Every structure is written in C-alpha cells, then in structure tokens.
Amino acid sequence: MSGQKSGTNLLELRIDLDAVARNTRALKESVDPAQLMAVVKADAYNHGAVEVARTVLAAGADQLGVATLAEAHQLRDAGVTAPVLAWIWSPEQDVAAALDAGIDLAVISPEHARAVVDAGRPARVTVKVETGMHRSGVDEADWGKVFAMLRDAPQVTVTGLMSHLACGDVAGDAQNNLQASHFRAAIARARTLGLEVPVNHLTNSPGTLSRPDLRFEMVRPGAALYGLETVAGVPEDEHGLVPAMSWVGRITVVKPVAAGEGTSYGMTWRAPEDGYLAVVPAGYADGLPRAWQGRFGVTVRGRAYPQVGRVCMDQHVIFLGDNPDGVAPGDEAVIFGAGGVSATRLAEQVGTINYEVVSRPTGRTRRVFVGGAIDDAASVTAGEDGTAGGAR
Ligand SMILES: Cc1ncc(COP(=O)(O)O)c(C=O)c1O
Structure with missing residues (x-):
C-alpha cells in the first residue's frame, strides 16, 4: 500500500x-x-x-x-x-x-x-x-x-x-x-x-x-516543532512557527439539495435554501469526531463551507450554497492546514486544543511527506500499510 x-x-x-x-x-x-x-x-x-x-x-x-x-x-x-x-x-x-x-x-x-x-x-x-x-x-x-x-x-x-x-x-x-x-x-x-x-x-x-x-x-x-502556537492568548503567528500538517479529503460526490430537504443520519440538518451538498470522505473512523457536527467548516477552492448533518463513520457532508465556485468531485477539501483553517483555529471552533486536532487523523488517512531530505521511495508513509499513526 x-x-x-x-x-x-x-x-x-x-x-x-x-x-x-x-x-x-x-x-x-x-x-x-x-x-x-x-x-x-x-x-x-x-x-x-x-x-x-x-x-x-x-x-x-x-x-x-x-x-x-x-x-x-x-x-x-x-x-x-x-x-x-x-x-x-x-x-x-x-x-x-x-x-x-x-x-x-x-x-x-x-x-x-x-x-x-x-x-x-x-x-x-x-x-x-x-x-x-x-x-x-x-x-x-x-x-x-x-x-x-x-x-x-x-x-x-x-x-x-x-x-x-x-x-x-x-x-x-x-x-x-x-x-x-x-x-x-x-x-x-x-x-x-x-x-x-x-x-x-x-x-x-x-x-x-x-x-x-x-x-x-x-x-x-x-x-x-510542528508549528503549533502554544502560548495562551497570543496570535497564531506570534513566534513565526510554520504549521507542518494538513488534512485533506477528495470530494466524492456533489449533489443538489432543495430547501427543506435534509442530509445524513437522523435528518438533523435541513437545507435553508436550494443549493448543493458535497461529500468529504472523512468520518469518525478516520478520527473526525461525531461530536464536531456543525461546528467546523471545510475549505474547497479557497472558500470555507459549513459542515452539516451527522458526521458518519466514513464521511461527512458540507453545504455549498449555490456552489459559486463550481466545486466538483475530485476537488480537494481541506479539513485543516495549508489552504484551509489552521489546526489552532479548528481547535477553537470545536472546543479543544491544537495538540488534539493534529493527533486526530487516523483510520483510512494516508500520510504523505513533502519536503525534507527523505528520499522518494521512503517518502510516503510511516505505517507499513500506509495509514497515519493512530491506525496502527
Ligand atoms: C514530559 C514532557 N515534556 C515535554 C513535552 C512537550 O510538550 P509540548 O508539546 O507542549 O512542547 C511533553 C508533552 O506533553 C511532556 O509530556
């Protein structure tokens, strides 16, 4: 793998x-x-x-x-x-x-x-x-x-x-x-x-x-070392640290939803207006807590969209509104990190600390290294099956 x-x-x-x-x-x-x-x-x-x-x-x-x-x-x-x-x-x-x-x-x-x-x-x-x-x-x-x-x-x-x-x-x-x-x-x-x-x-x-x-x-x-600001009450960039981790899913489905229609288990969220939903393949088995429902956004093509409805075992849903940027299957959805919100900001949104946010990704998540002096053959994963740490 x-x-x-x-x-x-x-x-x-x-x-x-x-x-x-x-x-x-x-x-x-x-x-x-x-x-x-x-x-x-x-x-x-x-x-x-x-x-x-x-x-x-x-x-x-x-x-x-x-x-x-x-x-x-x-x-x-x-x-x-x-x-x-x-x-x-x-x-x-x-x-x-x-x-x-x-x-x-x-x-x-x-x-x-x-x-x-x-x-x-x-x-x-x-x-x-x-x-x-x-x-x-x-x-x-x-x-x-x-x-x-x-x-x-x-x-x-x-x-x-x-x-x-x-x-x-x-x-x-x-x-x-x-x-x-x-x-x-x-x-x-x-x-x-x-x-x-x-x-x-x-x-x-x-x-x-x-x-x-x-x-x-x-x-x-x-x-x-991992670029996380840890001093209480200072701006995220106070010490010039560079965050090293990004968690990114690839959108699997984009589909229309009509005003009043719901999504995911229990129909806990219904669309306030006609629009589009997108599915991100990260669920609680991948370390995205079910309890984070409705408290965070996911960034696609530089724009943050609210997560809506129940977080499932393998996936969660975001609401694209009228999909102004034409988000499509295959697009990258940044849960946190480069191109999206920081781990620190996400932690604030969901009521935890950035240490816990970076510790979360697991399950089917594949770890990929960029930069550094690690040669290409060894540049992909830490786990022998290629999963992120917590899965082993
Ligand atoms: C004994 C000890 N030293 C150092 C550290 C590193 O802490 P930090 O990640 O806040 O730098 C930890 C982490 O919890 C620890 O338990």
Whole structure:
C-alpha cells in the first residue's frame, strides 16, 4: 500500500518536513546555548516519528524525547542513534532490553530507580522530579533516597533532572515560578549528594518560548516543532512557527439539495435554501469526531463551507450554497492546514486544543511527506500499510 503519491489518496495527511526543519532551526537558534530535546512522542504528534526524528536531528536537535519504550525502540530499530529519552514506562517492562538498545530512561519513582539499578548494566537516566504538577515524578520526600541509590550504582549515569510545567502556556502564572524554585532545589539537593546532573530541563514549547529564564541546560519542546502556537492568548503567528500538517479529503460526490430537504443520519440538518451538498470522505473512523457536527467548516477552492448533518463513520457532508465556485468531485477539501483553517483555529471552533486536532487523523488517512531530505521511495508513509499513526 505504500508508494502512493500525493494526489491519489481519498484522504491524506500532508506533512511538510521543511516546516518541521525550519521550526527546529529557529528554536535551536533562539535557545542557544541550551540544548534542544525534540519531543517526538505519539508518533511525533501524528506527523510520523521516524521521518520527523531524522528531520529534527538534521536541523540541529541534540536529543529526542518520547513517552514509551515502544516509541524509543521504534526509533532505534529505524537506525536513529541520537540520545532518546523515554519517560513513561513501568518496572515490569523489559528494562534490560531498553538499556541494551541505548535508550535513556526517566526515573519517575523509587521503584523505577530500583528497576534501573537492578538491571545491572550501563544505564543513562534522567530523574524526573515532582515540582508541583502531581502527575509523575519522584516526590521530594524520596529525592534523597533515589539520588543516593543511583549515585551508588557505578553502572548508572545520571545525566540530569527533568520536571514538567503544569501552566507553561501562561507565562506569568505563579505556578511556573513555584515549580522552577522546586526544580532548582532538586538540582541543588542532587549536587549536594554528589550527582553532577549537568543537563537539566523543565520547559515544553510554551515555557521554552515565553520563559527564557527557565531553559536551564536543555529545553523539551514538542508542539512548536510542528508549528503549533502554544502560548495562551497570543496570535497564531506570534513566534513565526510554520504549521507542518494538513488534512485533506477528495470530494466524492456533489449533489443538489432543495430547501427543506435534509442530509445524513437522523435528518438533523435541513437545507435553508436550494443549493448543493458535497461529500468529504472523512468520518469518525478516520478520527473526525461525531461530536464536531456543525461546528467546523471545510475549505474547497479557497472558500470555507459549513459542515452539516451527522458526521458518519466514513464521511461527512458540507453545504455549498449555490456552489459559486463550481466545486466538483475530485476537488480537494481541506479539513485543516495549508489552504484551509489552521489546526489552532479548528481547535477553537470545536472546543479543544491544537495538540488534539493534529493527533486526530487516523483510520483510512494516508500520510504523505513533502519536503525534507527523505528520499522518494521512503517518502510516503510511516505505517507499513500506509495509514497515519493512530491506525496502527
Ligand atoms: C514530559 C514532557 N515534556 C515535554 C513535552 C512537550 O510538550 P509540548 O508539546 O507542549 O512542547 C511533553 C508533552 O506533553 C511532556 O509530556
């Protein structure tokens, strides 16, 4: 199924790797001398982990960050040799195999520290410390115990500490300063106990962009690499990021509808006047939520048309009015991205965040890469069946 070119797919996820590279370079320059850990978890926010990893590393990223061990192994299996840190794992998993694959592990509890030490082989770890978000991280009461346990294991190298901001998207939120001060205390404690902890990191995308004072020795952005604005209350283009993802369907049917006639299951919408309907082949099985009904538009030939009626499993309908531009079957219908509304704007319309919007496309969606240094043979898909990430 792989090998399809852009333009032949019914439903396509276009990933602009040049945009990813540009965003990476801009971030790298702006945070210098701090290092850049590019977060490529969740299949690089559905942009394709392996292709994005290669792109960001070529554009200057120093390290990669993922959530799970499986994500880290995927990168190693693809031949990515740069440092990869995984921060969501459980001591019951095959820790030895992860370490043997050269995967850096975040220690998020005393049990995780014990598992790394007991694996009895060379290990590079980052201790994720609790600083106030209360999600995952070693509690202050356990800092001493964990730092000492890792210090006393000669095969273990602690590269640094990390933590995560709960309110990084609001630069002035007092929570950020509170967490930063706890983070500094954790670094001091580790050093007092004899750990060097040379490379520490706290900020995700919004924290990186809006709190330069909190960059420590490394920053850990994800969303910004993909061109998503994440700082609350600023214009979408505030930081000059270039969105990398577009979700595009190819219209299958255009048909007339008379005033008062309805469309789709339940006849939940009826035409206010005579006009035309068009069918877009993206439904909830492709990641377009049924609950978004009536809350978004789809752009065809540069004009946005309202989505109407129930979103079905495989398709949804848009109302073209009197079809002023002569929309026809085969035309591209941009759900979000280049030529349509941004993921950020769509998120506002449907009541979520741009992170969730880019994570949505799945099912029959085919991922296609444009730009970048990826050669043509490998330029089409991340999945072996050519589907976007969430389908695998
Ligand atoms: C621990 C950690 N660091 C960094 C990131 C990247 O965040 P963002 O995409 O906001 O830059 C995430 C994402 O949720 C995360 O969980």
